[in-house]
Amino acid sequence: xxxxxxxxxxxxxxxxxxxxxxxxxxxxxxxxxxxxxxxxxxxxxxxxxxxxxxxxxxxxxxxxxxxxxxxxxxxxxxxxxxxxxxxxxxxxxxxxxxxxxxxxxxxxxxxxxxxxxxxxxxxxxxxxxxxxxxxxxxxxxxxxxxxxxxxxxxxxxxxxxxxxxxxxxxxxxxxxxxxxxxxxxxxxxxxxxxxxxxxxxxxxxxxxxxxxxxxxxxxxxxxxxxxxxxxxxxxxxxxxxxxxxxxxxxxxxxxxxxxxxxxxxxxxxxxxxxxxxxxxxxxxxxxxxxxxxxxxxxxxxxxxxxxxxxxxxxxxxxxxxx
Amino acid sequence: xxxxxxxxxxxxxxxxxxxxxxxxxxxxxxxxxxxxxxxxxxxxxxxxxxxxxxxxxxxxxxxxxxxxxxxxxxxxxxxxxxxxxxxxxxxxxxxxxxxxxxxxxxxxxxxxxxxxxxxxxxxxxxxxxxxxxxxxxxxxxxxxxxxxxxxxxxxxxxxxxxxxxxxxxxxxxxxxxxxxxxxxxxxxxxxxxxxxxxxxxxxxxxxxxxxxxxxxxxxxxxxxxxxxxxxxxxxxxxxxxxxxxxxxxxxxxxxxxxxxxxxxxxxxxxxxxxxxxxxxxxxxxxxxxxxxxxxxxxxxxxxxxxxxxxxxxxxxxxxxxxxxxxxxxxxxxxxxxxxxxxxxxxxxxxxxxx
Numbered sequence: 001x002x003x004x005x006x007x008x009x010x011x012x013x014x015x016x017x018x019x020x021x022x023x024x025x026x027x028x029x030x031x032x033x034x035x036x037x038x039x040x041x042x043x044x045x046x047x048x049x050x051x052x053x054x055x056x057x058x059x060x061x062x063x064x065x066x067x068x069x070x071x072x073x074x075x076x077x078x079x080x081x082x083x084x085x086x087x088x089x090x091x092x093x094x095x096x097x098x099x100x101x102x103x104x105x106x107x108x109x110x111x112x113x114x115x116x117x118x119x120x121x122x123x124x125x126x127x128x129x130x131x132x133x134x135x136x137x138x139x140x141x142x143x144x145x146x147x148x149x150x151x152x153x154x155x156x157x158x159x160x161x162x163x164x165x166x167x168x169x170x171x172x173x174x175x176x177x178x179x180x181x182x183x184x185x186x187x188x189x190x191x192x193x194x195x196x197x198x199x200x201x202x203x204x205x206x207x208x209x210x211x212x213x214x215x216x217x218x219x220x221x222x223x224x225x226x227x228x229x230x231x232x233x234x235x236x237x238x239x240x241x242x243x244x245x246x247x248x249x250x251x252x253x254x255x256x257x258x259x260x261x262x263x264x265x266x267x268x269x270x271x272x273x274x275x276x277x278x279x280x281x282x283x284x285x286x287x288x289x290x291x292x293x294x295x296x297x298x299x300x301x302x303x304x305x306x307x308x309x310x311x312x313x314x315x316x317x318x319x320x321x322x
Numbered sequence: 323x324x325x326x327x328x329x330x331x332x333x334x335x336x337x338x339x340x341x342x343x344x345x346x347x348x349x350x351x352x353x354x355x356x357x358x359x360x361x362x363x364x365x366x367x368x369x370x371x372x373x374x375x376x377x378x379x380x381x382x383x384x385x386x387x388x389x390x391x392x393x394x395x396x397x398x399x400x401x402x403x404x405x406x407x408x409x410x411x412x413x414x415x416x417x418x419x420x421x422x423x424x425x426x427x428x429x430x431x432x433x434x435x436x437x438x439x440x441x442x443x444x445x446x447x448x449x450x451x452x453x454x455x456x457x458x459x460x461x462x463x464x465x466x467x468x469x470x471x472x473x474x475x476x477x478x479x480x481x482x483x484x485x486x487x488x489x490x491x492x493x494x495x496x497x498x499x500x501x502x503x504x505x506x507x508x509x510x511x512x513x514x515x516x517x518x519x520x521x522x523x524x525x526x527x528x529x530x531x532x533x534x535x536x537x538x539x540x541x542x543x544x545x546x547x548x549x550x551x552x553x554x555x556x557x558x559x560x561x562x563x564x565x566x567x568x569x570x571x572x573x574x575x576x577x578x579x580x581x582x583x584x585x586x587x588x589x590x591x592x593x594x595x596x597x598x599x600x601x602x603x604x605x606x607x608x609x610x611x612x613x614x615x616x617x618x619x620x621x622x623x624x625x626x627x628x629x630x631x632x633x634x635x636x637x638x639x640x641x642x643x644x645x646x647x648x649x650x651x652x653x654x655x656x657x658x659x660x661x662x663x664x665x666x667x668x669x670x671x672x673x674x675x676x
Contacts, residue, residue, distance in 0.1 A: 056486065056497040056509040066497035143525040158526055159483060178471075179482035179528045180508065189526075270511055279513070280488050 033289075048285045049074075055280050057272045059188055070281055077277030078298060084194055084273065085260045091199040092259065096206025103211050114207070121204035127268055129201055134193035134269045144180065153184065161187040190271040194263070202259050209255060213248035214240065245317045253310035257303045264299075274298060363435050363567070363574035364624060367408055375401035376425050376437040377417040382539045383648040383656075384440050384459075385417070393417045396647040400438040400458055400565050400582065403637045407581045407629040412636040426452060429568055436578060438565035440535070451569050455579045457562035458640075459648075460660035460669055463495045464534035466541060466553045471528070474554055476503055482528035483508045487518045496531050499556050519544060531556060535648065535656065542653040560660055560669070573624050580623055584630040587612055587672040588639035590663055595638040598631060612675050619675070640670065 003009055037044060053073040057064050062079040064072065102114035121129070141158045142148055148156040153164040153173045162174040165185040174184030187195075217240055225235035266273040275295060282291040367373050377385040377393065385395040402412035420428050420439065429437045430451045440461075441447070443454040465484070467473045476499055486496050486509045493511075500507040510527050512518040519540055522530035530537065534553060541548045565582070567575050588594070591609055593601050601609055610616045613631045620627035637643060644661060645651045662668025 054494045054497055055488075056493065056500070056511070058509045058511050066494075066501055138521070138524070138526055145525075158524065177481055179479065182481065267513070270513070272511070280493070283488065284494070 044287075044289060046290055048281075048287050048290070051285075053281070053284075055284055057277065058270070059191065059272065070285070073277050073281065074274065074294060074298075077272060077274035080271070081260070081263050081266075081273040081275075082302075084191075084198070084266070084271070085256075085263050088195060088198040088202060088259050088263070089256050091195075092202035092206050095199065095203035096210055099203060099207030100210035100214065103207065104214065118204045118207055121201050122208075126197065126201050126262060127265055130193055130197040130265055130269050133197045134189060137189035137192050155181060158189070159186075160189045160192060163187070188271075190266075190269050193269045194266055194271045197269075198259060198262060201262075202255065205255055205258075206252070209248055209251045210244075212251075213244040216247050217243045242317065246314075246319060249310060249314045249317065253307055253314075256310070257306055260302060260306065261299065363571045364408065364577065367435055371409065372414045372416050373401060373405045373408065373436060374416050374418060374434045375404075376420045376428055376434045376439045377401075378439050379419045379421065381440060381536075382543060383535065383652060383654045385438075394647065396459060396643060397438040397440065397565070399637050399643045399647065401436055403581050403585060403633045403643075404436060404578060406632040406636045407584070407625050408577065410626060410628075410632055412632075426450075426566075429566060432568070435574070436565060436567055440563045441566060443562045443564040443566075447566075452566040453569055453575050454564040454566045455575070456582050457564045457669070458582055459535070459563040461533050461535050461561040461563055462559065462660070463492060463531065463556045463561065464537050464553050465529045465531050465556055466522070466537045466551050467529045469550050469552045473529075474552065476505060476554070476556055479507070479529055480505050481507070483510055483526070484529045484531055485510050485512065485518045485522045485527035486531055487511075487515060488513050490532075492532050495556060495559075533561070535654075538648070538654045538656045542655065548655075577623055577625060581629075581633060582640075583673055583675070584612065584633050585637070585640040585643065586663060586670050587675055588630070588634045589641040590665065590672045593634055593639060594642060595635055598634045602631070608675060 049071040050069055052067055053070045054066050055073075056066055057073065057076055060076045060080055061083045062076045064076040068076075099114050099117060102110045103118070105111055105114075137160065138158050141156050144157045144159050147162075150156070153162075153171070155162040155174060159180065162181045163185045164174065165172040165183075172183050172185075174181040174186070176182075221239055221243065222235055225239040226232065230238065263273055264275040267276055267279065270276070278291045278295045282288045285291075375398075377398065378395075380386055381395065381397075383395055385393060385397045387393050398415075398417065401415045401417070405415040406412040418428065418434055420434075425437055425439055425441060426447060428434050437452070438458065440459070442461075443457060448454055465473075465476065465479065467479060467482075471478070473479050482505075484496065484507050486493055488511050496507070496509060499505065500509075507529075510521060512521065518532075519530065521527055523544065530540070534555070537553045541551050541553065545551055565578060567578055588598075591606070591612065593609065593612070598613070602613055602615060604610060604613075604615075607616070611619055613634075614620050614627040614629065617627050620629045623629070626632070638646070640663075644658065648654045648656045649658060658666075658668060660669050662670065664671040
C-alpha cells in the first residue's frame with residue numbers, strides 16, 4: 001500500500017499537524033502578550049499582592065481595613081463569596097425540598113403554586129432578578145428618616161434591613177444615630193438582593209432535581225413498602241429517599257457549583273464578592289492578567305473541592321454492589 | 323524578503339534623502355506670523371490651519387458642546403486661546419472627544435497638538451512622554467452633603483453612608499480620609515457615574531464624594547434646589563489639572579505655557595476683552611510689552627506680534643474665562659478659591675513678561 005493511503009499513518013499526521021497548530025497559536029499569543037506588555041511598560045508579576053490595597057470594601061465577613069494588603073483584600077472577597085454561597089445553598093435546598101413536596105401534592109392549588117414558582121424563576125434571567133430585588137429594596141422601601149418598623153428593633157429602609165443582634169449582653173438593638181442606625185445587625189440592599197435573588201433562583205432548579213429524583217423511583221417500591229406494613233413516613237424515609245438520593249446527588253453537585261459561579265454576578269448589584277474585589281484591584285493596579293488568573297484559580301479550586309466532596313457523599317449513598 | 327526587497331528599500335531611502343535635500347527652504351507665511359520649522363508642531367498647525375485639541379466626552383464647564391454644537395468650557399478656551407495666538411482666530415480649533423484612557427496616547431501619537439482635558443499632573447505621566455505646562459485649574463476632592471445636616475467638614479459626617487464610584491483615585495482618597503480621621507464612614511460602592519449620583523439624591527447615601535468640580539456640576543444640573551446641598555473639601559490636597567503637550571518640541575511647549583501666562587498676566591494688569599483696545603494706548607511698559615505694542619516678544623516665541631492682544635480680545639483674560647465657564651457667571655458657580663491670582667490669595671502666579 002502507498003504510504004499516504006495508510007489510514008493509521010494519516011491519522012498520526014493529522015494529529016501532529018493539529019497539535020502543532022495549537023502549540024504555535026499558544027506561542028504566538030504568549031509572544032504577542034509579552035511584546036504588548038513590554039510596549040505599554042507593564043510589568044507582570046504578583047509583587048502587587050504585598051502592597052497596601054487602599055480601597056474600601058463596603059461589607060465583609062472577615063475584618064478588613066484599607067491599610068491591609070491586596071492579598072488580604074482578595075481573601076476578604078473570597079470570604080464573602082463563600083459566605084453568600086453557603087447560606088444560599090442551604091436556603092435554596094430547604095426551599096427546593098418544600099417546592100418538590102408541593103408539586104407532588106394531590107391538591108391542585110399546591111401543585112399550581114409550585115409549578116408557577118418554578119416556571120417563573122427558571123424562565124427569567126438571573127441578572128434581571130438580581131436587579132429587581134435590588135431595585136425593590138432601594139426604591140421600594142422608605143427613606144431612613146421614615147423607616148418601616150413592623151416589629152420593635154426591626155427597621156426596613158432603602159439602606160437595607162436593621163435587625164436586633166444577639167450579643168453577650170443579650171439583645172443588641174439598632175439605634176438611630178445622626179446619619180445611620182448604629183448597632184444591631186444591618187443587612188445591606190446589596191446583600192439582600194444577592195441572597196434573595198440567588199436563593200429563589202436556585203430553589204427552582206433544586207426543587208425540580210429533587211422532584212425528578214423522587215419520581216424516578218418506581219411506584220412499585222412505595223407500594224411494596226406499604227404492603228410490607230411500613231408506615232407511610234417509614235416508607236418515605238427508608239425506601240423512597242435512599243433510592244432517590246442516588247439520582248439527586250450528581251445534578252445537585254452541578255447546582256451547588258452553579259450557585260458558586262453565579263455569585264460572581266454580585267458585580268451588578270455591588271456586593272463585594274471576590275470578582276468585585278478583582279475588578280477593583282485591576283483598576284487600581286493595572287495588573288489585569290494576574291487578577292483574572294487568581295480569580296480563575298480560586299473558582300477552579302473551590303469547584304473541584306465541591307465536586308470531590310459531593311462525589312464522596314455520593315459513593316456513600318450509592319447502591320452497594322458486592 | 324530576498325536581496326531584491328532590500329535593494330528596493332535602499333533605493334527608496336536614497337531617493338527620499340535626495341528629495342529632502344532639494345526641497346525649498348520654508349518661507350515666512352506673513353510678517354505677522356513667522357512659520358515654524360518643518361516637522362515642528364507649530365509648522366503642522368500652520369499647515370493645517372487649525373489647532374487640534376483633546377476634549378472630554380461630556381464635562382459641563384470644562385468641555386462640552388452647547389445645543390448648537392459649539393464647544394464651550396474652561397479647557398476649550400485654553401485651546402481657543404492657543405488658536406488665537408498662533409493663527410489669529412479662536413475658531414481655528416478642532417476638538418477630539420477622548421476617554422480618560424485614550425487621551426495620553428492621542429497626544430503622544432500626534433493625533434492632537436494639545437491636551438487640555440482635566441488631566442492631573444502626576445510624575446508618572448510627566449515621565450512617560452508628555453510635558454505639562456501650567457495648571458489651568460486646581461481641583462480638590464470634596465464631599466457633597468445635604469445642607470440640613472449642618473455639616474461643613476469631614477469630621478461632621480462621622481458614621482455617614484457615602485456614595486463612591488469604584489475604579490477611581492477618589493475611592494482611595496475616601497478610604498484614606500475615613501481611616502485617618504477615624505470617621506467610620508460606610509462606603510456604598512457603584513461602578514458607574516450616574517448610578518452613584520442617583521443613589522445620593524435618592525437618599526441611599528448621606529454624602530457623595532468625587533472631584534469638587536464634578537460635585538458643583540452635579541449640584542447645578544441634577545439637584546432640585548442647589549441651595550439644599552453643601553460641598554466641602556475631603557482633605558487638604560490640591561489636584562492640579564494641567565494642559566499637556568508632547569515631549570520633544572520645546573518651541574510648542576513654550577508657546578502653550580505663555581499663552582496661559584498671557585491670560586493670567588492680563589487679569590493681573592486689569593486688561594479685559596472689553597478694554598483691550600483702549601489698553602493699546604497705555605503708557606505702562608508692562609502692558610505695552612504684553613500687547614505687542616513694543617515689538618519683539620511675539621517673534622521670540624515664534625508667533626505673531628499681536629498674539630496676546632488676540633487672546634485677550636477674542637477669548638478674554640483668565641478671570642473672564644473662569645467666571646464665564648465655571649465661576650459666578652456660569653451655572654456651576656464654583657468659587658475662585660485656589661484658582662485666584664497669587665495677589666488675591668490663590669495659586670495662579672503671573673511670571674515676569676520681560
